[in-house]
Amino acid sequence: MADLSSQGIGRSVANAAAHAVQGVKGALGVGMTEKRQQLNQIAVQDNANTVLTTSSGVPITTVDDSLKAGERGPTLIEDFQFRDRMAHFDRERIPERVVHARGSAAHGYFQVYESLSDLTRAAPFQDPSKKTPVFVRLSTVQGSKGSADTVRDVRGFATKFYTDEGNWDLVGNNIPVFFIQDAVKFPDLVHALKPEPHNEIPQGQTAHDNFWDFVSLLPESTHMLMWIMSDRTIPRSFRMINGFGVHTFRFVNADGVSRFVKFHWRPVLGVHSFIWDEALKTAGRDPDYLRRDLWMSIEMGDFPEWELGIQVIEESEADKLPFDILDATKYIPEEIVPIRYIGKMTLNRNPDEFFPETEQAVFHPGHLIPGIDVSEDPLLQGRLFSYTDTAFHRVGTNFNELPINRPVCPVHNHQRGGFMRHTIVKGQANYHPNSLGGGCPALASASKGYVHYPAPVIGRKTSNRAGSFSDHFSQARMFYNSMTDTEKGHILGAFSFELSKVSTMGIRQRMVDLLNKVDHDLSVKLADNLGVKAPEKSEVESSTKVLGVAASPALSIIKSNKYDTIRGRMVGIYIMPGYDSTVSELMGALTAAGAVPLTLSAKGGPVPDASGSSTTTPSFTFSASSSTQFDALFIPGGRKSVDALLENVPALVQIAEGFKHLKAIAAVNEGVEVVQRLSLMVKTAEDNSVAVDYGVITAKGVGTGMNGKLGKAAGMAAGAVSG
Ligand code: HDE
Known part of the structure; x- marks a missing residue:
């Protein structure tokens, strides 16, 4: 019954579909970006017409039998070919990402529609004829590297732009807000959402006591909970998800003028989702469903595309918004600040090999280029530490030298040594200032180099949270009110499913009471489904003014598609x-x-x-x-x-x-x-x-x-x- 295995199904899908559109790929050709050229020069190998060797280049005559003392005797340690193979094999795994462990990636390019030099000096946004190479990794969050694709989860949307002025990483999600407001809570959040520590259950889902215990005690997560219980978290395809930068960033132009900016990716194919039952069944029958779909569409020449949108907010206007622009649990509705679509990204090439490209890719929101800067969002600020820290642990000190992470522009500095250092730098001077190296590498002028935006900062040291971060329900309600009745039904269904897996009734009750502050009707129906007490109408629900807009049709998949x-x-x-x-x-x-x-x-x-x-x-x-x-x-x-x-x-x-x-x-x-x-x-x-x-x-x-x-x-x- 081999053909019943999910792998069997999957392979046939790929083969059949590729067959169905035979020839299309050849006709469309494959993009040759600067990154592709670089990878070809420094890393890509082809084994065709070659002879097998050890890792030190010695030709090998047999791989079937080790060297033994007699045909039936013990293996000899002097068999260096055996040792070479086995020792390398023993070390093949590196730690998986602590979150977003399961992901798939593809190469492509980004092209801006028109110059944005009035807003930013960032390299990808200057010249509409310029194709900036990108590498995009799309991921789930909770599950391990081998978990199923179609589980209910946030999707990561990480894009590395290989620009002429260094790598810029836009490391976002398919949901525009986040669970927490300050990065310091991230370890707790991730501990709570991952499989429970005593029995490592469940995989690829948050339907368990620990997660709901944590979030029911954390009102700031309410807005995000509404999004993750919506159809957004069961996408039909990676090609059909949004991407959001989540945080407020800064665009800085050549005159040093800064404006706040939010980033949005919009899929050209529209946003589409599974039905929950379908997602569950697919997770069993073809756990690689989304990975295969992405791979196959690129092989077929049906290239996934997204438009990049920006919301630009003048620094002087930010304080007039009805919420804090530094609070990552808030979304700026399009009704308040429209989205301007500024360019398109096309993914047109699958990686040649998963590990050196997709697995070793390191994304970091602090990989910034001139013209792009961060805001003081405390969630973003913490991320700026975490991503390189985890890269040192997961990949190693010299991760930036790995082919997939290398910039396409020149890299010159005085960093030396560290495990697995690749670059060999000529000359004697490895410090600055120097005269022995002719003063090189020389410092860039302010107009060429990265200059941090001199944002004014005043204050006393404190661990207090700003009062402007304190409303946790208005936007959760705005999101819910923006849904069609069908989508509201799906949200109720998702809460009911997840919370019915929570064995502690007190946690169920606490969640119902929390949701009562968002929508009374939702919480009453949920209480009924879960067998807990229906709450009285909440004062918060009836009294808190909806900040900004009451409903935003753009948030509904059905209304906006x-x-x-x-x-x-x-x-x-x-x-x-x-x-x-x-x-x-x-x-x-x-x-x-x-x-x-x-x-x-x-x-x-x-x-x-x-x-x-x-x-x-x-x-x-x-x-x-x-x-x-x-x-x-x-x-x-x-x-x-x-x-x-x-x-x-x-x-x-x-x-x-x-x-x-x-x-x-x-x-x-x-x-x-x-x-x-x-x-x-x-x-x-x-x-x-x-x-x-x-x-x-x-x-x-x-x-x-x-x-x-x-x-x-x-x-x-x-x-x-x-x-
Ligand atoms: Fe991440 N996140 N994150 N995250 N995140 C990681 O980095 C972290 C957050 C996101 O395809 C880790 O290399 C902290 C928000 C994506 O390789 C780690 C906080 C958003 C990916 C990490 C956040 C993201 C990661 C794990 C709270 C959307 C996958 C392995 C402040 C804007 C990137 C790694 C890829 C991965 C830390 C919150 C997106 C541990 C501390 C908000 C897409 O460094």
């Missing part, structure tokens, strides 16, 4: 011997629209069509696939094919499950009988017509002609939030 494209979506096509010609018509139309048609059948061999003149080798068998892999399902006609399908329980179960997960389903000609048998709709097509009923499209005797309709329905269903 356009469901108008099938690009990058996977359509499962159910074929048995005798399927009709709608299959080839639809496959052609889907491929032309940028979607990925994938065929399924009972067995793996070629399946003949009704005319007997052509066959299709299915991408999957029914037993080695799942409806959760697809965004839409298609059931063609053909008397024999449909009769066989009506007898095939795994196929029928899949189609019914797809309906449950709100997939767009289309059936044509005799194929309509399948959806009728499953009672998936009330209204089906008459002869020579097309009918649409609750996401199910049926057509009889009209050829296909329904790619447009299927596309629209797939787009809506793939939002996975429409019902």
